[in-house]
Amino acid sequence: MVNEERLIRLFTELCMIDAPALRERASVDFTKGYLHRMGLDCWEDEAGHKIGGNANNLIAWLKGNKPGAPRVYLSAHFDTVEPTAGLIIEERDGVLISISDTILGADDKAGMAPAIEAVHLLMEGNEPHGDVVLLLSVAEEIGLKGAAALDLDELKLDFGYVLDTGPPVGSFVNRTATHDKIDFVVMGKPAHAGKDPEKGINAIEVAADAIAKIKSGRVGPETTANFGIIEGGTAVNVVCPSVKIKAEARSTSVEELDGQIGHMIAEFERAAREWGTTVAIDHRRHYEAYHVPEESPVVQVGLKASAKLGLNPHLRTTLGGSDANIYNKKGVPSIVLATGMDKIHTHDENVSRKDLIDTTMLAYEILLEAAR
Secondary structure: OOOOOHHHHHHHOOOHHOEEEEOOHHHHHHHHHHHHHOOEEEEEOHHHHHHOOOOOOOEEEEEOOOOOOOOEEEEOOOEOOOHHHHHHHHEOOOEEEEOOOOOOOOOOHHHHHHHHHHHHHHHHHHOOOOOOEEEOOOOOOOOOOHHHHHHOOHHHOOOOEEEEEOOOOEEEEOOOOOOEEEEEEEEOOOOOOOOOOOOOOOOOOOOOOHHHOOOOOOEEEEEEEEEEEEEEOOOOOOOOOOEEEEEEEEEOOOOHHHHHHHHHHHHHHHHHHOOOOOOEEEEEEEEEEOOOOOHHHHHHHHHHHHHOOOOOOOOEEOOOOOHHHHHHOOOOOOOEOOOOEEEEOOOOOOOEEHHHHHHHHHHHHHHHHHOO
């Protein structure tokens, strides 16, 4: 039933458009034209102005032909985790890969192309369905910014699916973590490293003292913490005057997360105090966890559609975030539909032709099941 040639062509065309976060204009323009040619009503919001990007979220609407059926959305994001300029795509044994020094961009074009193709199939058939909305967001990779700027109230959505995680196709994420970011600026005291080192306070040593005593990595079964970026210093012959450290922690338990963040803050404050200096701390809640119950309509529709296609319907918990975190917070029941994107955020990223087809069929079957 899937128009395989059309699907693969759309996927590769989307991947070939360079669309890093906040610079998705060309991809939005291409997709907007594609949806118009399909015959869909589509429009942009004003997210770009709100978040400092050159493009907006794109929303498309297909009117249902079955009165009373729920209004369901399918969502994916335009932006890639890094630029894809110069991308060369090759297919090997049914798997699409990048053979250039860039990522493929399957995250999230392996969600976007199947979502669009599923709606295309719906428009070409005569099956009963409710209203369908495509939510195609910008700036997901840098903090779910496009979704946060999207006004869902006016769309009156009943529930929906974010196509934005890896295999196995047929599974769904209905439970995720709360994610916090925390920045530390440790102050030292500069001095000449050869002439007067004892007159200085080395901020690197202060930070190292704190980090060495902090639990990080896999802190618990569903709690992690990480120090990802450290920068500072002015010269090798100067006792380091300051260091900036960017860290994060995430957990499915807010109580455990708060405890981990408190532990990290306490150790930095202790180290600064013992070394006779100060530390500035900026703690932010990046996004909040969600847990959509198995008995909810959005989950039941997804599981039934997956089973009908002979896939392996099951629910998953992840510590990663997606636009579903934002949509749930805004009051629209949302889960993540697994796609075939594999080894995402690396240059070995890939997706199989079969998984693109299966993802499309699952999205299509969900739209039919929702109307039943």
